[in-house]
Amino acid sequence: MPAPALAISGLSKSFDRLVVDGLDLTVHAGEFYALLGPNGAGKTTILRMVAGLLQPDAGDIAILGINTRSDPVAAKRLVAWVSDEPMVYDRLTPLEYLEFVAGLWQVDAAIAATRAAELLDWLGLAPHANELCGGFSKGMLQKVALAGALVHDPRLIILDEPLTGLDAGSARQVKDVLLGKVREGVTVIMTTHILEVAERMAERIGVIAHGRLIAEGTLDELRLRLGRQSSLEDIFLDLVAQHAPAA
Amino acid sequence: MTGPTPLQPGIGLGWFARHELRLAWREWMAMMSGGRVTRRVAIAVFLVVAASLIHLLAYGLLAPWVRQGIVPDRATLVLLTGSGLLFWTVMLSQALESITRVYYARSDLDLILSSPASSRQVFAVRTAAVGLSTVLLAALLASPLLNMLAFLDGPHWLAGYGVVLAMGALSTAIALAVTLALFRFVGPKRTRLIAQIVAAIVGAGFVIGIQAAAIIYYGSFSRFALLQSPDVIAAAPPPDSPVWLPAKALMGEVPALVLMLVLGLGALTLAIVLSASSYGAHAISAAGLSHVRSQRRPSRRGFRRMSQRQALRLKEWRLLQRDPWLLSQTLMQILYLLPPALLLWLNFGNSAGAFVVVVPVLVMAAGQLAGGLAWLAISGEDAHDLVATAPLAPRTVLLAKIEAVLAVIAVILAPLLLALAIASPFMAMVTAICVTLSAGSATTIQLWFRTVARRAMFRRRQVASRAATLSEAFASIMWAATGAVWASGSWLALGPAVMAIVVLALARLLSPRRG
Numbered sequence: 064m065p066a067p068a069l070a071i072s073g074l075s076k077s078f079d080r081l082v083v084d085g086l087d088l089t090v091h092a093g094e095f096y097a098l099l100g101p102n103g104a105g106k107t108t109i110l111r112m113v114a115g116l117l118q119p120d121a122g123d124i125a126i127l128g129i130n131t132r133s134d135p136v137a138a139k140r141l142v143a144w145v146s147d148e149p150m151v152y153d154r155l156t157p158l159e160y161l162e163f164v165a166g167l168w169q170v171d172a173a174i175a176a177t178r179a180a181e182l183l184d185w186l187g188l189a190p191h192a193n194e195l196c197g198g199f200s201k202g203m204l205q206k207v208a209l210a211g212a213l214v215h216d217p218r219l220i221i222l223d224e225p226l227t228g229l230d231a232g233s234a235r236q237v238k239d240v241l242l243g244k245v246r247e248g249v250t251v252i253m254t255t256h257i258l259e260v261a262e263r264m265a266e267r268i269g270v271i272a273h274g275r276l277i278a279e280g281t282l283d284e285l286r287l288r289l290g291r292q293s294s295l296e297d298i299f300l301d302l303v304a305q306h307a308p309a310a
Numbered sequence: 311m312t313g314p315t316p317l318q319p320g321i322g323l324g325w326f327a328r329h330e331l332r333l334a335w336r337e338w339m340a341m342m343s344g345g346r347v348t349r350r351v352a353i354a355v356f357l358v359v360a361a362s363l364i365h366l367l368a369y370g371l372l373a374p375w376v377r378q379g380i381v382p383d384r385a386t387l388v389l390l391t392g393s394g395l396l397f398w399t400v401m402l403s404q405a406l407e408s409i410t411r412v413y414y415a416r417s418d419l420d421l422i423l424s425s426p427a428s429s430r431q432v433f434a435v436r437t438a439a440v441g442l443s444t445v446l447l448a449a450l451l452a453s454p455l456l457n458m459l460a461f462l463d464g465p466h467w468l469a470g471y472g473v474v475l476a477m478g479a480l481s482t483a484i485a486l487a488v489t490l491a492l493f494r495f496v497g498p499k500r501t502r503l504i505a506q507i508v509a510a511i512v513g514a515g516f517v518i519g520i521q522a523a524a525i526i527y528y529g530s531f532s533r534f535a536l537l538q539s540p541d542v543i544a545a546a547p548p549p550d551s552p553v554w555l556p557a558k559a560l561m562g563e564v565p566a567l568v569l570m571l572v573l574g575l576g577a578l579t580l581a582i583v584l585s586a587s588s589y590g591a592h593a594i595s596a597a598g599l600s601h602v603r604s605q606r607r608p609s610r611r612g613f614r615r616m617s618q619r620q621a622l623r624l625k626e627w628r629l630l631q632r633d634p635w636l637l638s639q640t641l642m643q644i645l646y647l648l649p650p651a652l653l654l655w656l657n658f659g660n661s662a663g664a665f666v667v668v669v670p671v672l673v674m675a676a677g678q679l680a681g682g683l684a685w686l687a688i689s690g691e692d693a694h695d696l697v698a699t700a701p702l703a704p705r706t707v708l709l710a711k712i713e714a715v716l717a718v719i720a721v722i723l724a725p726l727l728l729a730l731a732i733a734s735p736f737m738a739m740v741t742a743i744c745v746t747l748s749a750g751s752a753t754t755i756q757l758w759f760r761t762v763a764r765r766a767m768f769r770r771r772q773v774a775s776r777a778a779t780l781s782e783a784f785a786s787i788m789w790a791a792t793g794a795v796w797a798s799g800s801w802l803a804l805g806p807a808v809m810a811i812v813v814l815a816l817a818r819l820l821s822p823r824r825g
Contacts, residue, residue: 114699139701150693154632155625156606162613166621167700176612193608195632211696 066128068092068219068250069113074122076274082108084274085122090267092127092218093248095241097255097265101303105274106254110221113252114144126219140168143212147224149204150211153197157188157207160196161214168215175214182210186236202233209237213244220244222253226260238264262295270299272306326427326435334439361454368454369462376462382554382561385543390557395516398477401448403513405478405485408440410505413489413498413589414596429590434582437486441578445478466562473559473567476574483577490585490592498595514645618702622710623717626687630718633686633765640682644675644722669737669797670790672726673744677786680719680749684756687711690765712753719749737797744793751785751814758821781817785810 069090076083082105090096100106111117113124115135124131124138131138151160158179165175183189186206191199196207205225212220220241226234241251242264255261261268262282270278270285278285285298293301339350380386412433422432452474459467488508492501547553559566616624630636688711691697697707723745731738759778788810796803 114695116695116698136701136703139699142699144695144699146695150696152625152629152692154629158608159606159625159628163621163625164696164700165613166616166624167618167697167702169618169701172613172615179613193606195606 065092066125068094068127069252070123070125071109071113072123074109074112074124075120076105076108076112076117077120082274083112083119086271086274086276088269088276088279090250090252092250093245094250095245095264095266096250096252097261097268098252098271099255099258099261099268099299100271104271106271107223108274109271110144110223110252110254114142114221115139116144141218143215143217143220145205145208145212145220145222145225147227149201149208151196151199151204151207154195156193156195157183157210158192160207160211164211164214170215178214178216179210182213185240186210201228202230205229206233206236209240213240217249219250219252222251224254224256226255226257258295258299268295270302272303275306277306278302323431323434326431327438330435330439364454365458368458372455372458372462376459380463380561382549382558384546384549385538387549387554387557388543388546389538390560391554394473394477394556394560397448397452397474398481399512399516400451401444401478401481402484403509404447405440405444405481406488406505406509406512408443409437409482409485409489410502410509412436412440413493413593414502419593429593430586433586433589437482437578437582440485441479441482444481445475448478449474464562467560469562469564469567470560473556473570476559476567476570477556479574479578483574483581486578486581486585490588493588493592493595498592502596510645518645518648618700618706619710619713622697622707623714626711626714627718629765630683630686630714636682636686640679644679668726668730669741669744669793672723672741673748673790673793674786676719676723676745677748677752677782677789679722680715681752681756681782681786683715683718684712684753686765687715688753688756689759689761689763690767691762692765694762708757712757715753716749719745740793740797744789744796747792747810748786748789751789751810752782754814755782755785755817755821758818777817777820781813781820784813785817788813 067089069088071086071088074083074086074088075081084105086105086109088109098106098109108117112119113126113131115131115138126138126141129138129141155163161175161179161182165172165179170178180189183192186209188203188206188210191203196204199207205228209225222241225237229237238260241253245251253261253265265282267279267281268285269276278288280288282295282298285295285302286293289298289301422429449471452470456467456470459470489501489505492504496504555566556570559570614620614624688708698704700707727738727742727745730741755778788806791806792803792810795806
């Protein structure tokens with residue numbers, strides 16, 4: 064049986080308070096997984112630990128069988144991280160940015176150049192390939208960041224609120240690209256506050272509250288759990304209300 | 311702690327002035343103390359001690375001159391006017407940079423320009439604030455000399471503060487005129503760049519000019535050699551010439567002082583009145599630049615085959631080359647390399663003795679340049695998450711960034727070192743070693759005090775960590791002293807070298823601990 068794309072066990076992290084509380088989570092390879100939760104639930108902290116941007120206080124993270132603590136570089140080679148704030152340099156062009164990312168991930172130059180051209184074309188950025196990113200809109204910057212995440216052909220893509228601030232057209236392009244990658248067997252884990260997106264795109268949904276996984280499953284499984292036909296929004300609000308701390 | 315009472319509704323010059331004052335006060339307090347009372351006390355004690363020491367130094371410098379008796383003859387007028395011009399060029403340079411920011415800094419401008427408030431009033435207040443900050447800085451620099459002259463020779467020297475006020479106002483007015491002329495003739499896209507170049511040239515130009523003249527005519531590196539030379543004094547206009555108006559005002563002549571104040575403040579008022587109406591339009595055109603897409607020439611070849619370190623170095627060089635504010639921060643340091651270059655040129659083939667003065671200048675410049683570039687490369691990482699999630703060890707990232715910085719320093723200094731090597735291989739070796747140590751120390755300090763910041767925060771790096779800034783400056787000075795003494799062939803060079811190492815050790819102790 065192949066290793067899961069992401070296996071988290073007993074993960075904990077505290078800052079001034081406990082943010083992630085002994086989390087266990089498994090995401091299968093080739094799955095589109097949506098991580099939902101109210102503000103401050105710990106979603107971003109979890110994903111930042113998976114991406115290697117934060118050290119866990121306790122617990123283990125394995126990406127396609129590679130433990131991030133024992134071999135962080137090998138694990139990072141398989142992962143792409145896209146945050147809600149695009150990580151792009153104002154004074155590089157999209158092509159130069161992709162060349163830089165390809166250099167960091169040591170992608171063969173010829174392959175990276177071809178892939179970069181395809182991605183820029185796919186995301187509608189080809190006419191702007193040689194313009195400095197400083198003049199781009201938020202949506203264009205997010206698409207450049209997404210192209211950067213895909214240029215090294217990751218096996219696991221982690222996205223934290225990738226659709227924030229995007230117009231309908233840009234959001235559609237990003238969603239199409241992500242669904243295309245899932246069809247190719249890539250695993251996508253995404254946090255979002257836009258529940259319709261999770262409802263339409265995700266195969267499984269995990270709901271986080273107070274740093275714990277309070278529910279998980281397909282949309283139908285979650286509906287069954289509540290015992291009625293509801294929208295994801297109703298299910299989400301019910302679950303969060305059930306787990307709200309006592310006043 | 312946070313200043314005066316809440317703002318009352320109402321819009322006017324006074325209202326805007328209070329708003330600006332409150333923001334400036336809070337920012338200054340935050341920068342100086344970081345919100346901690348203990349740090350505020352420590353800084354107050356440090357300022358008092360530093361001011362006392364500088365006043366003592368000024369006393370030592372001025373007491374012999376005052377004992378000789380200061381008379382308003384040509385020699386005195388030349389010396390005062392020349393020294394005043396040095397101050398004034400620095401003021402003009404600062405005003406030029408600050409005025410450019412009034413037009414280009416975004417911060418709250420979108421809010422204000424989209425409100426029904428008058429952009430003319432905002433502009434008037436912000437321009438006056440530039441004038442005030444220019445005057446305050448110059449007054450701070452001049453205060454030890456003026457206070458000691460007043461103490462030793464009489465209170466009439468306190469008129470110097472009035473001269474500083476007049477010259478600050480005049481600098482701001484000229485800076486405003488230059489900026490508006492640039493907007494008109496070269497457009498908002500190039501105004502910022504050209505204004506920075508002009509500011510750097512003005513700031514360093516006069517100092518370098520008289521240093522160069524001193525080198526050419528007197529073989530001396532001292533800028534005062536020219537101001538005290540008999541030829542210059544003989545060629546100067548007679549004492550009743552209007553050229554000496556600022557010097558006479560400085561010496562306490564009331565009519566001259568009043569005239570200076572009328573000229574300076576009048577010029578500033580006129581400049582504000584004439585330019586206020588166009589401020590909104592220029593600020594909006596400058597704001598539009600952030601939405602303008604800048605087309606680069608497409609690369610003919612495909613992606614390069616490169617290692618991770620090469621990719622990081624290439625990225626750093628591209629970003630340094632395109633940084634819009636870097637020029638103003640480093641150009642002056644590069645311009646200061648011109649006099650030693652001139653000295654090298656003139657003394658080509660002569661004895662190595664003349665080059666002793668070149669060594670510390672190069673070492674100092676290398677340290678200062680390396681500090682700025684290292685902050686940009688190490689701390690000013692706009693895509694920190696991207697680099698942190700890349701499959702490479704953090705050590706590799708830092709190594710590549712250090713290599714990028716040191717390579718830039720090497721490229722800038724290599725021609726001078728090469729010229730020095732042809733003239734005196736020993737001097738070149740001493741300089742190369744001390745330049746490496748100075749640049750390496752500055753880079754190491756930036757590494758120890760590294761933070762995660764946007765590159766746009768570059769101007770605030772010096773206040774973000776005073777310990778880093780001070781240790782960087784002291785280490786550069788100590789390595790420069792090591793170079794100077796070593797170049798003169800003395801083993802005493804070990805003294806400042808040991809001091810530099812002590813400074814580095816202290817910086818390491820003060821630096822934040824990393825897990």
